Amino acid sequence: DAGVIQSPRHEVTEMGQEVTLRCKPISGHNSLFWYRQTMMRGLELLIYFNNNVPIDDSGMPEDRFSAKMPNASFSTLKIQPSEPRDSAVYFCASTLTSGVPFTDTQYFGPGTRLTVL
Amino acid sequence: RKEVEQDPGPFNVPEGATVAFNCTYSNSASQSFFWYRQDCRKEPKLLMSVYSSGNEDGRFTAQLNRASQYISLLIRDSKLSDSATYLCVVNRGTYKYIFGTGTRLKVLA
Numbered sequence: 337d338a339g340v341i342q343s344p345r346h347e348v349t350e351m352g353q354e355v356t357l358r359c360k361p362i363s364g365h366n367s368l369f370w371y372r373q374t375m376m377r378g379l380e381l382l383i384y385f386n387n388n389v390p391i392d393d394s395g396m397p398e399d400r401f402s403a404k405m406p407n408a409s410f411s412t413l414k415i416q417p418s419e420p421r422d423s424a425v426y427f428c429a430s431t432l433t434s435g436v437p438f439t440d441t442q443y444f445g446p447g448t449r450l451t452v453l
Numbered sequence: 454r455k456e457v458e459q460d461p462g463p464f465n466v467p468e469g470a471t472v473a474f475n476c477t478y479s480n481s482a483s484q485s486f487f488w489y490r491q492d493c494r495k496e497p498k499l500l501m502s503v504y505s506s507g508n509e510d511g512r513f514t515a516q517l518n519r520a521s522q523y524i525s526l527l528i529r530d531s532k533l534s535d536s537a538t539y540l541c542v543v544n545r546g547t548y549k550y551i552f553g554t555g556t557r558l559k560v561l562a
Contacts, residue, residue, distance in 0.1 A: 367548065369548075378552055378553065381550070386548070392549075427496060446496050447496055449494075
């Protein structure tokens with residue numbers, strides 16, 4: 337079975353450019369999470385989707401960040417314009433929310449390592 | 454104070470040793486607890502969920518102490534392949550999984 341797929345795996349861009357990160361969750365999963373990981377702050381939740389609907393985007397740092405999930409098999413995280421402080425690893429994770437909420441395993445994609453110069 | 458706190462380590466132990474990590478959480482409403490493993494430059498992967506009675510999976514044992522609000526992970530007979538960062542994860546019964554910043558383990562030959 338294919339796991340969570342993310343692209344690109346690495347992205348190097350210059351300050352001010354638009355960056356789009358992509359995620360394909362595991363088929364059949366109904367919850368999708370975008371996280372950002374840095375050495376200083378660890379894993380931080382950016383946004384959570386349930387059944388393709390954004391439920392909580394309070395972790396999105398600022399208006400430069402936006403996320404969409406147009407269907408159950410695809411999500412994007414966009415940064416426009418990008419800044420050096422956005423450099424981090426961005427993970428997408430999915431899970432199937434079952435009868436006992438939020439005891440479920442989160443499956444992470446391989447991440448996108450973003451460097452903004 | 455962070456909601457989930459871990460000793461960052463590193464813990465350097467010889468092969469075959471037993472090593473234990475603790476993780477403390479501040480919110481008494483926390484309901485679900487997990488240990489994830491993250492290898493260098495890889496994604497986190499579930500190692501084990503932590504149940505109230507404690508649970509064991511091979512060389513790994515996880516314990517939950519609700520009164521003192523901590524969970525622990527014990528690794529027996531350490532292998533070189535156990536070298537990784539171990540993330541403590543707590544959930545309050547919502548979609549918010551709170552991750553600790555991890556404890557680094559290095560098993561030495």
